[in-house]
Structures are given as structure tokens and as C-alpha cells.
Amino acid sequence: PASLCQTCRGRCGDVLEKCSCRATCMTLMSCCADYNQSCFQVMPHSSSMLGGEASCETHMSNKLCSFLCRFKGEILRDGFIDAEGHAYCISPLLYETGWIPFDVSTDGINFDRSAQYFSVHPSKADPTSKVILVNATQWQNYGTPNVGGRLKMTWNNSLIRAERINVELWAYRESQTGRGTNASPPPQAELHYLYSLGRNLTNSGAFSFSPKPRREYSDWELGNIRITAGSTAEGERDVRGLWSGAHLLAWHLEEAFRENSAAWARSRCLQWDDLETNLPDFLSELIDCPCTLAQARADTGRFHTDSSCDIERGSVCTYHPGCVHCVRAIQASPEHGAGQQCCYDHSGDLVFTGDSVGGSTPDRAHDWGSPPYVQPPRVPGYSHWLHDVLSFYHCCLWSDRCHVYLKHRPSSGCQNYQPPRAGVVLGHSHYVTFDGLRYTFSGKGEYHLVSSPETELSVQVRTEQVKLKNGEGSDVSTRLSSVAMKQNGSDVIEVRLAAGAHLQVLKNQNVLLFTEQSWMELHGEALGTPDSSHAAKHVTVTFSSGAAVEVRMFGGNMAVTVLLPAEFNRHARGLLGSMNSDPSDDLTTQLGEVIPSANATSEEVFTFGAGWNISKNSSLFTYDSVHLLHLYSVPSSHDAAFVPAFSPPQSLDDPLVADVLVMCYGEGAQFCKHDALMTQNLTVGNATLRAYEEHRALMEALKPVVSCGWLPTPRNGRKNGTRYLEGSTLSFTCSQGYLMYESAERTCLGDGTWTGEQPYCITGRLYNEKHNK
Numbered sequence: 059p060a061s062l063c064q065t066c067r068g069r070c071g072d073v074l075e076k077c078s079c080r081a082t083c084m085t086l087m088s089c090c091a092d093y094n095q096s097c098f099q100v101m102p103h104s105s106s107m108l109g110g111e112a113s114c115e116t117h118m119s120n121k122l123c124s125f126l127c128r129f130k131g132e133i134l135r136d137g138f139i140d141a142e143g144h145a146y147c148i149s150p151l152l153y154e155t156g157w158i159p160f161d162v163s164t165d166g167i168n169f170d171r172s173a174q175y176f177s178v179h180p181s182k183a184d185p186t187s188k189v190i191l192v193n194a195t196q197w198q199n200y201g202t203p204n205v206g207g208r209l210k211m212t213w214n215n216s217l218i219r220a221e222r223i224n225v226e227l228w229a230y231r232e233s234q235t236g237r238g239t240n241a242s243p244p245p246q247a248e249l250h251y252l253y254s255l256g257r258n259l260t261n262s263g264a265f266s267f268s269p270k271p272r273r274e275y276s277d278w279e280l281g282n283i284r285i286t287a288g289s290t291a292e293g294e295r296d297v298r299g300l301w302s303g304a305h306l307l308a309w310h311l312e313e314a315f316r317e318n319s320a321a322w323a324r325s326r327c328l329q330w331d332d333l334e335t336n337l338p339d340f341l342s343e344l345i346d347c348p349c350t351l352a353q354a355r356a357d358t359g360r361f362h363t364d365s366s367c368d369i370e371r372g373s374v375c376t377y378h379p380g381c382v383h384c385v386r387a388i389q390a391s392p393e394h395g396a397g398q399q400c401c402y403d404h405s406g407d408l409v410f411t412g413d414s415v416g417g418s419t420p421d422r423a424h425d426w427g428s429p430p431y432v433q434p435p436r437v438p439g440y441s442h443w444l445h446d447v448l449s450f451y452h453c454c455l456w457s458d459r460c461h462v463y464l465k466h467r468p469s470s471g472c473q474n475y476q477p478p479r480a481g482v483v484l485g486h487s488h489y490v491t492f493d494g495l496r497y498t499f500s501g502k503g504e505y506h507l508v509s510s511p512e513t514e515l516s517v518q519v520r521t522e523q524v525k526l527k528n529g530e531g532s533d534v535s536t537r538l539s540s541v542a543m544k545q546n547g548s549d550v551i552e553v554r555l556a557a558g559a560h561l562q563v564l565k566n567q568n569v570l571l572f573t574e575q576s577w578m579e580l581h582g583e584a585l586g587t588p589d590s591s592h593a594a595k596h597v598t599v600t601f602s603s604g605a606a607v608e609v610r611m612f613g614g615n616m617a618v619t620v621l622l623p624a625e626f627n628r629h630a631r632g633l634l635g636s637m638n639s640d641p642s643d644d645l646t647t648q649l650g651e652v653i654p655s656a657n658a659t660s661e662e663v664f665t666f667g668a669g670w671n672i673s674k675n676s677s678l679f680t681y682d683s684v685h686l687l688h689l690y691s692v693p694s695s696h697d698a699a700f701v702p703a704f705s706p707p708q709s710l711d712d713p714l715v716a717d718v719l720v721m722c723y724g725e726g727a728q729f730c731k732h733d734a735l736m737t738q739n740l741t742v743g744n745a746t747l748r749a750y751e752e753h754r755a756l757m758e759a760l761k762p763v764v765s766c767g768w769l770p771t772p773r774n775g776r777k778n779g780t781r782y783l784e785g786s787t788l789s790f791t792c793s794q795g796y797l798m799y800e801s802a803e804r805t806c807l808g809d810g811t812w813t814g815e816q817p818y819c820i821t822g823r824l825y826n827e828k829h830n831k
Contacts (some may be wrong), residue, residue: 613745
């Protein structure tokens with residue numbers, strides 16, 4: 059065959075003249091003959107950015123004697139063959155997360171076999187492959203009052219294929235704390251081997267020791283434990299090994315720390331204070347926090363749950379006492395790579411550091427790092443520990459200088475926060491636009507859900523005929539079967555309906571699995587699912603612009619919600635309308651003609667929807683089966699031969715009608731009745747109703763609220779109340795011996811201002827002087 063004449067070596071992802079080197083070739087049976095050998099997969103497909111994990115190369119010949127692995131086109135490492143003939147590469151230490159390309163050479167010259175693996179934040183790495191620090195609180199606070207004794211660690215000894223092991227300490231630092239200038243080089247990250255805690259020990263899966271003060275290493279306060287085979291040299295890099303999580307190295311600090319940890323930490327806190335004063339301001343470029351917990355959890359395009367304070371996991375908020383949930387801004391600030399953190403109390407209100415040490419704190423370094431990574435302060439995890447967490451221990455946990463920390467990490471307000479707008483398509487092709495217009499368009503084909511040339515965001519949907527209970531296709535309605543999206547030069551993400559009523563995710567036409575990672579940072583976007591399995595029911599895709607697409611399953615049908623921040627106002631078009639707070643022009647065709655929505659007929663709505671079909675050269679979809687090629691890729695992207703029923707049958711003799719009228723209620727009744735009667739299936743109608751109610755709950759959570767901003771407590775006085783939203787009233791009282799000057803009570807008004815004036819608590823003499831002026 060012709061495919062034998064062409065090769066995939068160095069061409070993975072390309073479609074050649076006679077055959078294909080793209081992943082879709084497997085199901086289309088169009089692969090070049092050497093596709094499996096040239097474009098191979100690795101297992102596992104993810105590992106910690108710290109490296110040391112062995113990835114097995116599938117489809118590599120077991121007849122190889124040796125080969126080279128090259129990561130990112132520059133990092134060379136020897137591969138190895140195990141006793142069973144499996145080929146392995148050891149992942150190197152990287153200071154970045156995301157998909158890492160690597161190539162393999164079997165002749166030492168040509169790197170023509172390609173794969174990639176996912177480098178993850180150390181905290182998100184597989185916990186079963188980590189060194190576990192038993193009683194982490196003891197490790198991190200060792201040497202402070204009443205914290206001492208032996209430290210213990212455990213690990214899965216089967217993962218180190220050796221009878222003897224070494225236990226090493228590695229520590230992290232950044233060479234410069236300032237930003238590079240023409241006169242000075244940029245700062246560099248360094249994870250450095252310090253010393254061994256034990257060598258040539260029995261690989262028992264456990265080790266304990268009594269730590270000794272090490273004055274010569276007291277400047278190394280952040281690090282990891284690494285365990286390797288006993289045959290490896292001290293500090294040897296990029297060898298198979300297990301890492302602990304990053305932690306404060308209190309247990310090896312100098313004797314002065316153990317003698318008086320508060321004084322030692324106070325000195326470090328004041329040193330940090332001087333350093334921060336001379337660093338660039340990053341607070342002004344941070345996004346405002348959402349005003350309420352409901353907004354924070356609903357704005358999935360810009361904020362993501364902080365795993366260290368998660369209401370779904372029991373609200374264990376060690377660094378934010380008094381809070382029940384925190385979120386982090388997904389995107390780091392553009393210039394400095396800083397992060398925003400927003401925390402909320404049991405009432406759902408934003409907590410300020412001016413009221414509580416557990417309040418929301420911004421970060422000089424985003425915990426998740428930020429592109430292009432590698433250089434401080436953009437190193438995932440470690441930069442954040444060094445710039446934000448270490449100082450919190452010095453100032454707040456180990457000494458009495460928390461006010462110094464909070465001076466540099468004050469909570470951001472929410473006065474400028476604007477919640478995103480949401481539109482949805484659910485059930486059997488029912489649409490609710492960004493401006494609230496509801497309609498049904500049961501066209502069959504591929505269409506623009508959102509098209510925004512100004513922001514280069516494109517979200518496309520594919521629909522299919524609804525299948526009835528007997529498995530036959532319905533000629534009366536359609537449902538979603540796939541949604542594809544991209545923005546600017548981001549990866550193309552497609553989420554489609556798969557067998558078994560679950561969701562399948564593709565990145566650039568390659569299937570993504572969530573068996574190892576439930577959250578992935580990609581090129582220009584991130585995506586995640588709460589379902590760490592093959593059978594995802596809920597997928598979130600977020601873009602760097604703050605836009606998000608939520609895909610959920612309801613009773614076998616997809617529902618797709620698009621959330622757009624205010625920057626998209628008047629810059630969105632497509633089936634979800636114009637996003638200009640005017641639903642009357644939401645039925646604007648691709649040619650710019652406005653069909654007045656108030657009295658549009660079903661036929662006019664159908665014509666409007668059909669006009670938003672995509673062109674072949676703009677399609678973002680994957681056509682990896684003969685079925686998809688036949689139905690969508692070859693013919694027009696809108697099937698003009700398919701004309702749905704524009705209204706469901708409602709015969710009084712139909713016994714289902716009575717049950718439908720009981721089940722379908724509220725705002726979603728129209729869509730619920732449509733789907734139940736069209737399919738003669740109450741379960742389908744109920745699923746549509748649930749999807750609509752979910753959308754209504756989202757809209758309620760995203761309602762704008764007015765904040766008047768934080769008010770300070772008067773010196774020598776008290777403030778009663780910590781809610782700063784419209785309608786809230788705060789009262790102030792003075793300590794004994796002081797009198798109230800100005801307003802003892804202030805109320806937040808709808809225009810974002812407070813009534814009255816800032817109160818002061820002053821002595822009687824000063825009070826009389828002010829009143830006698």
C-alpha cells in the first residue's frame with residue numbers, strides 16, 4: 059500500500075499525502091505504516107515536575123540495546139531497558155508544568171520518535187508515589203515550643219527497585235529576589251542537594267531519625283526529601299526516585315532557632331519586611347475578588363478552588379482560620395506573575411485581613427506558577443512557598459509580627475468585581491442567551507455557539523438526531539453531541555458525548571484521559587473534571603481571557619454553559635446572542651440581519667439558527683470515524699433535509715400529558731414539556747428540567763452585588779459587623795475612657811458609598827477641643 063512509502067518519523071500530528079500521522083488515523087485506518095513506532099504513547103502519562111519517575115514507552119522495540127531520551131528538545135538523558143524488555147525514560151527535574159514534548163533516538167543522532175507527558179505541580183502528583191512525612195505539622199514546626207522528637211517518613215518500597223536505599227535532603231532557593239535588569243542577570247531557580255540522612259539503608263518503606271541543628275544550612279529553609287536506590291551517587295540528578303512534598307525545613311535550622319524560635323523568626327520577618335519594601339508593587343495588577351462565596355464558586359472562568367481550604371473537603375483551612383472556603387485566581391498577573399486568593403466565612407462573605415489574620419491574602423508568586431515558568435517568581439509551588447508562605451510562618455505562626463506580613467499582603471476588595479454573563483444550551487437544543495432570551499433550535503449540523511472575532515474566541519456545537527427508546531433516530535428534534543473551542547493560539551479542546559452517557563475530551567484531536575490528573579494546564583487554557591476516571595460527567599474549560607465553558611451530563615444529554623467576563627460585552631455573536639443587555643436583538647444572523655425576538659415564529663428561529671452553521675475551513679471538530687465523516691465533514695455543516703417538529707404533540711388522549719403537566723413546572727416548564735412529549739419519555743423531560751434549574755441557580759449565584767468597601771476599626775474602639783455589601787449596617791463603640799467622634803453607625807448604600815463619616819475614639823479633652831472649634 060501507498061502508506062508504506064511515507065514515514066511518521068519527525069512528522070507526528072501531520073497528515074501526509076498518502077497516509078496520516080495524526081491520532082485520528084487509528085479509527086480511520088489511514089495511518090502510515092510506522093505510526094505506532096514513531097508516534098508512541100507513554101505510561102504513566104503524567105509525573106511530578108521534580109522528575110525521577112520512569113515512563114514506559116509503548117510500541118518501542120524490545121530488541122533495542124540502548125537509546126537516548128531528549129526532553130523539550132534540549133535535555134538529554136540515557137534510556138534503559140528492563141529485564142522484561144520494556145523501554146523507559148526517566149523524567150528530569152523541570153521547573154514547569156504542562157505537556158512536555160520529548161523525542162527518542164535509537165542511533166544517537168536522529169531524534170525521530172516522538173511522545174509527550176504531563177508535568178504536574180508537585181502537590182498534585184500521585185500521592186502513592188510520594189514520600190509521606192508522617193505528622194507534617196511536626197516536621198514543619200520542629201524546634202518551636204513543645205515540638206520535637208523523632209521524625210518519621212514512609213514510602214511504597216516496591217517503587218524503588220532495590221534492596222538498599224538512600225535518604226537525601228534537597229533544598230530550594232532562588233538566586234536573586236529582584237527582577238533581572240540590564241545590569242544584573244534574571245533570578246534563577248535551584249533545587250540543590252544538601253546532605254544525606256542515611257545511605258545504603260534497608261528498603262523497608264519507613265525511616266525515622268532525630269534531626270540535628272545544621273547551622274551551615276540554616277539559610278536553606280524550604281526543601282524535599284528524596285529516596286533513591288542505594289547504588290546511586292550522592293546528589294545524582296534525574297535518577298529514579300521518590301520525592302516528599304515541599305516543606306519548611308525547621309527541623310534542621312541552627313541551634314539559635316531551637317533556643318528561641320520566636321526571636322529567630324521575628325528577625326527573619328523584619329528582614330523580609332525590608333526586602334518587600336524594595337520589590338515592585340504587584341497588588342495594583344490583581345483582579346478583584348468576588349464579593350460572595352456563591353459568586354466565587356460560580357465564576358469558574360477566573361477562579362478555582364484552593365485545595366488548602368475547600369468546603370467540599372471539610373473546610374480544613376490551616377492558613378485561613380475562620381474561613382470555610384478559598385479560591386485562587388486561575389491566571390497569574392501579567393507582569394509579575396502574582397496570584398490572587400479570596401476566602402469566605404460561613405455566611406458567604408469575603409473575609410478581610412483587616413478583620414482577621416485568616417482573611418484573603420494576595421500572593422507575590424502564584425501558587426500554580428505561570429508561563430513561561432522556569433524563572434522566579436513563576437516556578438510552580440516553590441516561588442509561592444519562598445515569597446509568601448515562608449514569611450507567613452516567620453511573621454504570623456512563629457512570632458508576633460503578623461501585622462508586618464499583612465501590611466504587604468492586604469486583602470483586595472470586591473468593589474470593582476463584575477460577575478460574568480452566562481448562556482446555555484441544554485436538553486433537546488434549547489437555548490438561553492447571555493441576555494436571557496429563551497428559544498429552541500433543533501437544527502442538525504455544526505454551528506457557532508459563540509463567535510467573537512475581536513477576542514478570537516470560538517465555541518462551536520454539533521447536534522445529532524435524538525434517539526428514541528427503541529434506538530431509532532427521531533425526526534422531530536436534536537440534541538448536542540459535541541462542543542469544540544479555542545481562543546487565540548490556544549489548544550483546540552473538544553468535549554463530546556461518548557458511549558455510556560459520559561464525556562470524552564480531546565486536545566488537538568487526541569483523547570485526554572483523567573485517570574491520573576483531574577486538572578490540566580494547557581496552552582492558552584486549562585481544563586478539569588471532578589470525575590477522575592474514564593467516565594467524566596462534568597468538564598470545565600477555562601481560557602486565559604477569563605471565559606469558561608462548562609459541560610455537564612443530565613440524563614444522557616449534554617448541557618453546555620458559556621461564561622464570559624464583562625470584556626466580552628458587545629463582542630459576542632452566535633446562537634447565544636449578542637451579550638449587550640438587550641435580548642431583542644439576540645436573533646441576529648451571521649449576515650447581521652436582526653430578527654425581532656419578541657414575535658419571531660418557530661420557522662424564523664430555525665432559519666436564524668441554520669444561518670450560524672460553520673464553514674468547513676473554520677471547523678474545530680475531530681472527524682475520526684467514517685460515521686462522522688459521512689454525516690458532518692463531507693456534506694454541508696447544516697442538514698437542510700432535516701426539518702424538525704416545531705411544537706410537540708399534545709393530544710388530550712395521550713395519557714402522558716397529565717403526568718407531564720404535573721412534572722414540568724416553573725420557568726423551565728416549556729423546555730421540560732417539549733422534551734418529554736417529543737420523546738414520549740418523562741425521564742428525558744425531567745433531565746431537561748434539572749438542567750434548566752441548574753442554570754437558574756447559576757444565574758442567581760452570579761447576580762451582581764454592591765460593595766462599599768472595607769471599613770477599619772477605630773483605634774481604641776470596636777467594630778460590630780464585617781459585612782460590607784449594600785444594606786449592611788456597621789456600628790462602632792469606643793473603649794472605656796474614650797468618646798466617639800463622627801458616625802457611630804454607617805450603612806452601605808446602593809451607589810457603593812457609606813453613610814456618615816469614619817469614626818474616631820478620642821479622649822474627652824480632645825473631644826471638647828473639636829466641638830469647640
